[in-house]
Amino acid sequence: MEKISTKTELPEYSESIVNTVREPLIVMDQHLRVITASRSFYDFFRAEPKDTIGKLIYNLGNNQWDIPKLRDLLETILPQKTSFDGYKVEHDFTTIGWRTMLLNARQIEHSQSKDHIILLSIEDITERNAIQEGLVKANKELEILTKDLGRAAQVKSEFLANMSHELRTPLNSINGFSEVLYDETFGPLNDKQKQYVKNVLVSGNHLLLLINEILDMAKVEAGKMTLSISELPIQEILYEITGLIKDTANKKNLKMIIDISKDLKNIQADSLKIKQVLYNLLSNAIKFTPDGGEIGIKATQTDTEIQIVLWDTGIGIALENIEKIFEGFFRIETPYSRVTEGTGLGLPIAKKLVELHGGKLKVESEGNEKGTSVQITLPIKHTTTVIRDENKNSHS
Structure with missing residues (x-):
């Protein structure tokens, strides 16, 4: 050859x-x-x-x-x-x-x-091929897992929403009848009876708060929380909310410092949702600030945004917990958390409601016992094109 x-x-x-x-x-x-x-x-x-x-x-x-x-x-x-x-x-x-x-x-x-x-x-290409095959397999498994998680989250949100709605109807009746008894509308109660009725009413109201917060969280996560946008006089709203919590602050001998810029522009927002956010955040400031401390609110504006800062000299937040506070049902273990009521949903809901408006919410603290500052930025003009009033389409 x-x-x-x-x-x-x-x-x-x-x-x-x-x-x-x-x-x-x-x-x-x-x-x-x-x-x-x-x-x-x-x-x-x-x-x-x-x-x-x-x-x-x-x-x-x-x-x-x-x-x-x-x-x-x-x-x-x-x-x-x-x-x-x-x-x-x-x-x-x-x-x-x-x-x-x-x-x-x-x-x-x-x-x-x-x-x-x-x-x-x-x-x-043995190793490369194995990696590619592994990635393809992992991607398929991830897609399946993502779909399963999405379905599970949807089912969970729908379950919580339905459960919360079903629970509110009998609970409203319990609270209503408790109020009637406590007011002695149909006859006097002795001291022990009145105390027991008061306990029922307080517990019922706390449970109703929990149910409402779970319902709000479920709506947001399911994408069913909608906004009813109107021209909102934010300056008046801020003074209104500070007036509502003034008595509660006075009971704890808290000094309230209000610094709201004059002639704040009106914003396009959902009045009830914004009031809910501000009231919850100021209530938190009062709840977690020891007697004799200070709380405050400051509001300024730019050409396109309203900036609101709510601060306190309270128990503060450890740095490792800053991100955790936005997880549902997370509560920081402190001496105050053991004696105060709460679900751990207030901040997550507030953050999601602000973001639903196209704004941002940020929490800052230098650590335990060093106070907390919550910064809210809201756009003056709302950019969502399709808005409907959820109250007109909801039976909850």
Whole structure:
């Protein structure tokens, strides 16, 4: 069988080029016998030159290279196309195990002898292929998990909304009848009876607050919380809310500092939702500020925003809890939290309501016993294009 001379076809500089190639490379004659191979080939496939040079490629490594797909490439595809890239071959080698390879082949005609030589480069993509397959599998599993979580969250929100709605009707009756009894509308009560009725009424009102907050949270998470936008005189609203909590602050001997800029522009917002946010935040400031402390509110404006800061000199928040306070039902364990009522939903709801208006809510504290500052930014003009009054479409 005729054999191309290595010296004739591959001079020294060509040998150097072959050995410079990073990927395993085999050079064969037209009869598919190996003329030379790169160092990377020997290293990767754990082969020796004496067992490689002059051998038919299919006979290499005790016939390890007798691969049907490789035969198809070299004997059928390459003679017709003279070159081929990215030909995927998978094979289990006795020396290096299962491998996934991409083969690039070139058939070159010698200018003088008209003989052909074949260049075959081998790119091992076993790990890359495994990673890609793993990523594809992980992505599919993640998609399924995301859908499952979405459905679970939707079911949870709908359950909480329905449950809260169903609970409010009998609870309103309990609270209403308790008020009638406490007011002694149908006759006097002795001291013990009146105290018991008062306990029922206080507990009922607390439970109603909890149910309302759960309902609000469920609506927001389910995307069912809508806004009834109107022109809102924010300056009047701020004075109205501070007036509502003034008596509560006085009972704890708290000094209230009010700094509201004159001539604040009206904003486009939902009046009930904004009042709910401001009242809850100021109530929190009073609740978590010891007797004799200070609370305050400051309001300023830019051309496009109203900026409101509500602050206190109360118990503060540890730095590691700043983000946690926006998680539903999270309450910081302090001596005050053990004696004050609350669901842990006030701040998350306030934040979501502000964001629903296109604004931002941020909480800052330098640590325990160092007070808290809540910063609210509200756009003067609301940008939502479709607004409907949820009170007109709700039976809750």
